Amino acid sequence: MSDYILFYAPGTCARVPMTCLEEAGVSFESRVVSFIAKEQRDVDYLKLNPAGKVPVLVEDGRALSENVAILGYLGRRFPDAGILPPAETEFERCQHVSDLAFCASVLHPIVTRIRIPERFCSLDGARSDVWKLAAEMMIPHFDFIDARLGQSPWWYGEKWAAMDSYINWVWFRVTGAGFPQERYPNLATHAERIAARPSVQRVLARETAGQEDLVSRGLNYGFQPVASVPLD
Ligand SMILES: N[C@@H](CCC(=O)N[C@@H](CS)C(=O)NCC(=O)O)C(=O)O
Known part of the structure; x- marks a missing residue:
């Protein structure tokens, strides 16, 4: 059981x-x-x-x-x-919640538009418009995430945390739906580290x-x- x-x-x-x-x-x-x-x-x-x-x-x-x-x-x-990084203070604990909420509330809705654009439009041919608008919405977030992952192997430094798997899920989902990977070498190598676990x-x-x-x-x-x- x-x-x-x-x-x-x-x-x-x-x-x-x-x-x-x-x-x-x-x-x-x-x-x-x-x-x-x-x-x-x-x-x-x-x-x-x-x-x-x-x-x-x-x-x-x-x-x-x-x-x-x-x-x-x-x-x-x-x-x-x-799963969560160590936190000394309540403020730090809430910063970690904020990171997870960024994935859930900011990134995930964009993922859904890239994966299943038909949920957000009814006109024929509008799927690719929704996909494009959502993909462009993702770019500044990936710019920020990729820059951070360029500084250390994992989101919080030297150790994996749930946040890494959350970011990786976003990456896996959108690159699997045609989002271009070339601009984001650090997200790509982060994905290799995740896959090796x-x-x-x-x-x-x-x-x-x-x-x-x-x-x-x-x-x-x-x-x-x-x-x-x-x-x-
Ligand atoms: N805010 C929710 C989002 C969960 C969510 O959207 N799950 C999707 C799969 S990634 C789902 O169950 N979709 C089924 C549906 O929309 O019918 C969470 O973070 O757990």
């Missing part, structure tokens, strides 16, 4: 808390949610998270949603896992198993990339 259940879908932002659970070395069950079958809108799932989103972390029958809350909880619950390899194996389960049930999520649009 696992201590935790994590509801996730392959490739989604649930990869970040899943990585933290692996880094903490705790036993957890990962339960795949099919977006094609709209399982995130099932009555029972909405009882766990009324927003109908992954991730959801279940502990002792209680559900926690929203990455900032889940990552903050896991960071405090497993202080030796390095045993925790991440275990997460990818779980995602692959989940993906195979979806495919076997005829529930593969068919991603439709936008044809390449030059950025200004």
